[in-house]
Amino acid sequence: MPGTAASTAHQDDLARMAYERERNAPPADFPALPSIPGGRYVDPGFLALEDQGMWKKAWLYxxxxxxxxxxxxxxxxxxxxxxxxxxxxxxxxxxxxxxxxxxxxxxxxxxxxxxxxxxxxxxxxxxxxxxxxxxxxxxxxxxxxxxxxxxxxxxxxxxxxxGSLIFLNADPDAQPLIEHIGPMADELDQLQLATLRLVDSRSYETDCNVKVLLDAFLEVYHLKSIHENTVDRFLDHRAMIVTLWPNGHSRMATPNRRPDWVDPGTKGMPEIPTISEFVAKNNVSYQIYPNFVMPPAPTGIPILQFWPLGPRRTRVVSSWVAPEHDAANPHPLWETRIRNWERILYEDLQFAPQIQESVEGPGFRGMSLNYQERRIYNWHEELDRRIGVERIPEHLRVTPVLAPFIERG
Missing domain, CATH: 2.102.10.10 (Rieske [2Fe-2S] iron-sulphur domain)
Incomplete structure (x- = not known):
């Protein structure tokens, strides 16, 4: 989104944030989200459909x-x-x-x-x-x-x-990646991904279905409970805005509590010169469907992927890319920055095994989502589209309601 178009779009985003901060109820035109069946997280037949119809045909980092x-x-x-x-x-x-x-x-x-x-x-x-x-x-x-x-x-x-990121797709007939991510591609131009160097990559495993963890990275409703002493101190989750794009991709933008807030742990680090003011001054998180999450900052970008290792086991891969990185002589702040990031990740991982126990038990009937959690519902709608609704048992389907809210650019 070059020039004036980008500026106008970002002014619109700021206005949307102001509206979200002040509203007292969900928007009048937004539908109540139907419950997501709990069986989608545990049913062997559904998970097999998910593997063949979605994972085997998706663009994966x-x-x-x-x-x-x-x-x-x-x-x-x-x-x-x-x-x-x-x-x-x-x-x-x-x-x-x-x-x-x-x-x-x-x-x-x-x-x-x-x-x-x-x-x-x-x-x-x-x-x-x-x-x-x-x-x-x-x-x-x-x-x-x-x-x-x-x-x-x-x-x-x-x-x-x-850019510098390699994606694979097991489907020889898959739509080209840039076409597939649609309107997101223009927004990602500002990040100069082709120039960014790999800083670090490490992985973590936990006992839960992959969707249990993916869900947590598609909303900020949990900040005040899980990240009380970290992320919640500087992010205003009540003003978060969501953009839904075709093919299940999405963007979430959460403003800082103080507009002038700057992460003190990044002072003096090289910056991406073309990054927009909106992305630089807000916490913006891009999701490439199904499992790629990227919240950019001017001084570096963490990229997360969530991989199913089975119906009840997940690997999270966390990598960092950044401008002007010298692997032989890294900036001295990187060690602390990655350690702080890891602390936040562990906060998100802490309840995953217990949630898995719950979704497998009789007390879990399904997910009752609110307006803030609409990206999760959108993720499931896209999953049904990719599998083919007619292949899914009726009691495990989600009711499509979000089509009017998808922005096609």
Whole structure:
């Protein structure tokens, strides 16, 4: 949103915040949100539909290009449900392939990351280039004369960049990533994602369904209970605004309690020069459906992903990207900043196993959401669209009510 258009949009956002702060009831035109069936968090049949209809067809963050610093660099990811190699080819392109030899399924790599000029299956020695072409088979004489090397290239995975961020999609027919995120793409231009360097990445695991944790990052209704001594001290959750975009993507913006507030733990750190005043002075959180959450700040951006490890186990991956970062000589404030961020994450994780016990028990019938929690309902509406409503048992569906509130740009 360049120039005047961005300024006008942000003035509108500020006016919306003022309205939210002062209202005494939900907006008159906003519907009461129907209950979300509790079975969506525990029912094996529904979770299988979710896996096949949504996770296997979604754009999912895989890593940062700094993890591929030179031609021949590669890393392995298992977050798509099957092991996938992400590699930088000798010409500098980023490609992705299943870690599966086309002979008898042997692995091409066994480590988590490395550098190579190609891939060789450790089982029978079939050899491939970094862009997946089969170049040699052991004992070529034992194969038919018309054996077609081209038909035995590695099985590729859709791989596209959002600046310096690498996304994968197991669906070969998926809409291109930039088109898929729609109006969000223009807003993300201000972040100069292509210039940001990887600062840190670490993961955390807990015993709950992935949606239990995702829910917590789609609302700020919990701030006064969970983050009383951290985030709630400077954010005004009652003035939070929400923007719903097509395909389940969304934005949440929560103002600081004081307009002039600046995080003292970032003073003197390099800043993204093009970041808008609205994003710089408010807590704005972008969500790329289904599991990517990114609340940018001028001096650095945490990016979170929530990965299902099973019906009752979740991994949270937390990474940071920032401008002008030197990995060999990081800014001295980064250690404290990441430690403070980790403290907030642990606050969000603390009740997850107990919530999982509750949703599996007879006392949980469903989720009764309020207006502040509308992003959660929107997430579930999109899930049903991706699965296909007709495939979902009627008692596990959500009633679609939010279509009139989706902004299509």
């Amino acid at each position: 895989a890593g940062h290009i700094d993890q591929l610093p030179e031609p021949g660099s590669w890393f392995l990811t298992r977050n798509l449900g099957s092991p996938v190699i992400v590699a930088r080819t000798l010409t500098g392109e980023i490609k992705a392939f299943y870690n599966t030899c086309q002979h008898r399924g042997g692995p091409l790599v066994k480590d988590e990351a490395g550098t190579a000029r190609g891939f060789v299956c450790g089982y029978h020695g079939w050899s491939y280039t970094l862009d997946g072409k089969l170049t040699a088979v052991r004992d070529r004489r034992d194969f038919a004369a018309d054996f077609d090397f081209a038909c035995h290239a590695l099985a590729s995975v859709r791989c596209e960049l959002l």
